[in-house]
Amino acid sequence: MRLIQNDDLKRQFIAxxxxxxxxxxxxxxxxxxxxxxxxxxxxxxxDRPRDLLYLVKGKTKLYDTLANGKVALIDFFTPPCFIxxxxxxxxxxxxxxxQAIEDCWCLALPMATYREQLLRDTTFLRRVCQYxxxxxxxxxxxxxxNQAFTLSQRLAGFILLTANNDVYEEKHxxxxxxxxxxxxxxxxxxxxxxKQGVLEKxxxxxxxxxxxxLARLAREVDWAPTTxxxx
Amino acid sequence: MRLIQNDDLKRQFIAxxxxxxxxxxxxxxxxxxxxxxxxxxxxxxxDRPRDLLYLVKGKTKLYDTLANGKVALIDFFTPPCFIxxxxxxxxxxxxxxxQAIEDCWCLALPMATYREQLLRDTTFLRRVCQYxxxxxxxxxxxxxxNQAFTLSQRLAGFILLTANNDVYEEKHxxxxxxxxxxxxxxxxxxxxxxKQGVLEKxxxxxxxxxxxxLARLAREVDWAPTTxxxx
DNA sequence: CTCCCAGTATGAGAAATCTCATACTTACCT
DNA sequence: AGGTAAGTATGAGATTTCTCATACTGGGAG
Numbered sequence: 001m002r003l004i005q006n007d008d009l010k011r012q013f014i015a016x017x018x019x020x021x022x023x024x025x026x027x028x029x030x031x032x033x034x035x036x037x038x039x040x041x042x043x044x045x046x047d048r049p050r051d052l053l054y055l056v057k058g059k060t061k062l063y064d065t066l067a068n069g070k071v072a073l074i075d076f077f078t079p080p081c082f083i084x085x086x087x088x089x090x091x092x093x094x095x096x097x098x099q100a101i102e103d104c105w106c107l108a109l110p111m112a113t114y115r116e117q118l119l120r121d122t123t124f125l126r127r128v129c130q131y132x133x134x135x136x137x138x139x140x141x142x143x144x145x146n147q148a149f150t151l152s153q154r155l156a157g158f159i160l161l162t163a164n165n166d167v168y169e170e171k172h173x174x175x176x177x178x179x180x181x182x183x184x185x186x187x188x189x190x191x192x193x194x195k196q197g198v199l200e201k202x203x204x205x206x207x208x209x210x211x212x213x214l215a216r217l218a219r220e221v222d223w224a225p226t227t228x229x230x231x
Numbered sequence: 232m233r234l235i236q237n238d239d240l241k242r243q244f245i246a247x248x249x250x251x252x253x254x255x256x257x258x259x260x261x262x263x264x265x266x267x268x269x270x271x272x273x274x275x276x277x278d279r280p281r282d283l284l285y286l287v288k289g290k291t292k293l294y295d296t297l298a299n300g301k302v303a304l305i306d307f308f309t310p311p312c313f314i315x316x317x318x319x320x321x322x323x324x325x326x327x328x329x330q331a332i333e334d335c336w337c338l339a340l341p342m343a344t345y346r347e348q349l350l351r352d353t354t355f356l357r358r359v360c361q362y363x364x365x366x367x368x369x370x371x372x373x374x375x376x377n378q379a380f381t382l383s384q385r386l387a388g389f390i391l392l393t394a395n396n397d398v399y400e401e402k403h404x405x406x407x408x409x410x411x412x413x414x415x416x417x418x419x420x421x422x423x424x425x426k427q428g429v430l431e432k433x434x435x436x437x438x439x440x441x442x443x444x445l446a447r448l449a450r451e452v453d454w455a456p457t458t459x460x461x462x
Numbered sequence: 463c464t465c466c467c468a469g470t471a472t473g474a475g476a477a478a479t480c481t482c483a484t485a486c487t488t489a490c491c492t
Numbered sequence: 493a494g495g496t497a498a499g500t501a502t503g504a505g506a507t508t509t510c511t512c513a514t515a516c517t518g519g520g521a522g
Contacts, residue, residue, distance in 0.1 A: 064372075075371055086368075090361040093368075125356035130321040132363035136370065137317075137324075140306055141295075143374040147411025150480095150508070173469065180378025185509050187471065204470080381478070381510095404499065416479050418501070435500080 001040065004033045010107070013056040017080035019107055022054070024123035030114065031107040038164055042083065042098040042106070049084035049095070051108035052118065056080060058104030061162070063097040073170075073178040076101075076161055084111075085128050088118060102164045151181050151189050157218035159199075159208065169205035232271065235264045241338070244287040248311035250338055253285070255354035261345065262338040269395055273314065273329040273337070280315035280326070282339035283349065287311060289335030292393070294328040304401075304409040306370075307332075307392055315342075316359050319349060333395045382412050382420050388449035390430075390439065400436035 004010070010033040014020055020028055032051075036042050036058070043049045045065055055077055062075045074096065077083065086093045088111060109118070118124050146154060158179065159168050172190075176183040190206070193199040198213045199206040208214065235241070241264040245251055251259055263282075267273050267289070274280045276296055286308055293306045305327060308314065317324045319342060340349070349355050377385060389410065390399050403421075407414040421437070424430040429444045430437040439445065 074375075085360075086364040089357055090364055093361070093364060119357065120353055122351055122353060122356060125353060125360060126320055126350065128360050129316075129356060129363060130324070132360060132367060133317040133321055133324060136363060136367045139367065139370060139374075143370075144305075144409060144411060147378060152508095171469075172471095178375060180375060181508095182510055183470090184472090184511080188509085191472090383478095402499075403501095412478095413480055414500090415481080415502085419479085422502090 001042075002035045002037075004035050004105070006033065009033065013105060013107060017054070017056055019054055019056070019080070022124060022127045023118075024121050025117065027107075027109065031109055034106050034108055036100040036104040036106065038100055038102045038104075040100050042100055042104065043095065045095045045097045047095070048087050049111070051110050052085060052088050052114070053083040053106040053108050054080065055083055056105050056107055059101040059161070060098050060104055061101055063099065064094075065097065071097075071174060073174050082128065082131060085131075088115065089125075089128065101162060151179065151185060152192070153217050154179055155186070155189055155193075156214040159206075160211065160214050160218060163208050166208040166211070167205055168199070168208060232273075233266045233268075235266050235336070237264065240264060244336060244338060248285070248287055250285055250287070250311075253355060253358045254349075255352050256348065258338075258340065262340055265337050265339055267331045267335040267337065269331055269333045269335075271331050273331055273335065274326065276326045276328045278326070279318050280342070282341050283316060283319055283345070284314040284337040284339050285311060286314055287336050287338055290332040290392070291329050291335055292332055294330065295325075296328065302328075302405060304405050313359065313362060316362075319346065320356075320359065332393060382410065382416060383423070384448050385410055386417070386420055386424075387445040390437075391442065391445050391449060394439050397439040397442070398436055399430070399439060 010031070011028070013033065014028060014031070019031070020026075031054075034053075042053070042060060045063075056079050058079070060077045060083070061073060062077065064072045064074050066072055077098075083098055083106065087095050111118075155175075158170075158175065162168065162170050172183060172186055176186045179186070190199070194201050194206075196213070198208075198210045200209050241262070242259070244264065245259060245262070250262070251257075262285075265284075273284070273291060276294075287310050289310070291308045291314070292304060293308065295303045295305050297303055308329075314329055314337065318326050342349075386406075389401075389406065393399065393401050403417055404414060407417045410417070421430070425432050425437075427444070429439075429441045431440050432438075
């Protein structure tokens with residue numbers, strides 16, 4: 001994680017996603033811009049996040065650590081989107097691990113300083129409600145529709161979503177669980193992609209050779225990673 | 232829909248679910264208690280709901296009306312839970328149809344009177360954020376886990392959830408879509424339940440003969456209809 | 463260094479589920 | 493009365509996906 005002291009870039013991100021409209025006070029000064037390099041951990045459960053983050057560029061994934069120590073993929077986020085809002089608002093809420101898939105830029109408000117103010121800020125609270133409500137609606141629609149698709153279609157979308165620089169290297173066990181299919185079947189379909197020349201296997205990861213073919217397969221699948229939907 | 236003027240019953244419901252803790256002002260006087268009979272429509276899209284409701288007893292289902300006029304099942308609610316909170320908080324949000332599965336009791340705050348006050352009430356806003364956040368977390372976990380189960384297991388849970396007085400009479404087309412399976416396959420499994428004596432077919436609906444068998448099948452399936460989780 | 467575990471890998475047969483074709487019924491419109 | 497659309501119903505064959513069995517690998521624990 002690196003603090004980026006570039007006010008122009010910060011202002012540009014703020015304007016791009018309407019960050020300042022999410023609050024009733026002036027956050028332009030208060031917010032810091034951070035860069036989380038690809039694969040770095042943005043929030044590590046069970047620690048509580050130190051800042052309220054707002055993802056303005058990059059893709060992230062969210063993990064849960066199960067009681068048995070296993071790690072389960074839960075969800076994906078793309079800009080614009082809050083990170084750590086539940087931990088701020090709901091002291092009871094479990095916290096999850098968030099990892100950068102590719103380089104991620106985030107605007108950050110330190111909770112230690114702004115917690116009380118945020119909890120009293122009705123503009124902010126209403127925004128979070130809207131954000132959560134829409135996310136929920138979309139997730140439900142997405143999930144119930146996606147059940148209808150075949151694994152090769154859903155996997156195609158998943159690979160496009162999680163690959164970084166055309167390198168796909170998710171753990172098969174986690175992916176099988178996330179996509180709700182057996183490990184065996186996942187490997188069949190992956191092998192099939194390789195046979196068709198869509199992927200190339202290199203050691204323990206895969207290179208995406210034909211993103212176009214994957215995109216065509218995934219065409220109808222509405223992956224809809226979570227975003228805040230700028231106003 | 233019937234207004235129930237029974238202050239004792241109202242107080243009892245308020246206490247049972249901690250309704251008064253969801254707001255920073257005194258709602259005990261302000262709230263009305265309504266009874267929505269089984270199968271009646273609680274909110275009809277695209278109308279905006281007139282009241283902010285809080286379900287305290289009964290089960291409801293939520294529908295979306297698609298562009299083509301078809302109706303899609305979206306979600307289910309059990310007490311305690313808000314109804315109409317998104318329409319209150321997010322003017323952009325589409326509104327959905329909510330129908331009572333069985334007799335439903337709701338506490339109601341007329342939006343015309345309380346809208347502004349609610350939008351300024353940080354206690355209420357924080358509660359809704361928590362409610363939406365938890366609902367989201369659970370939905371995601373539930374959906375991704377449930378993909379792994381076979382239709383007979385998921386259908387068993389679905390029947391238990393939607394049956395009223397052991398009568399199951401959902402439209403097969405809607406259910407197939409909701410559960411993400413083909414109409415054909417749904418009918419196969421239903422026919423199988425009948426053959427096993429778990430269901431009995433009577434005209435165009437089914438009687439649940441062996442809820443115990445359904446419950447056993449559904450045992451591991453975490454249906455988790457949405458609730459607010461009392462504090 | 464060896465043991466053991468998690469993750470990876472592959473085969474074979476079984477099951478769950480899908481697609482397509484075809485009817486019948488009911489409601490509603492004209 | 494005829495026409496149409498949606499929902500219901502059932503069969504046959506094709507695909508998708510699962511379960512189980514079996515091995516190989518790399519890395520951490522002792």
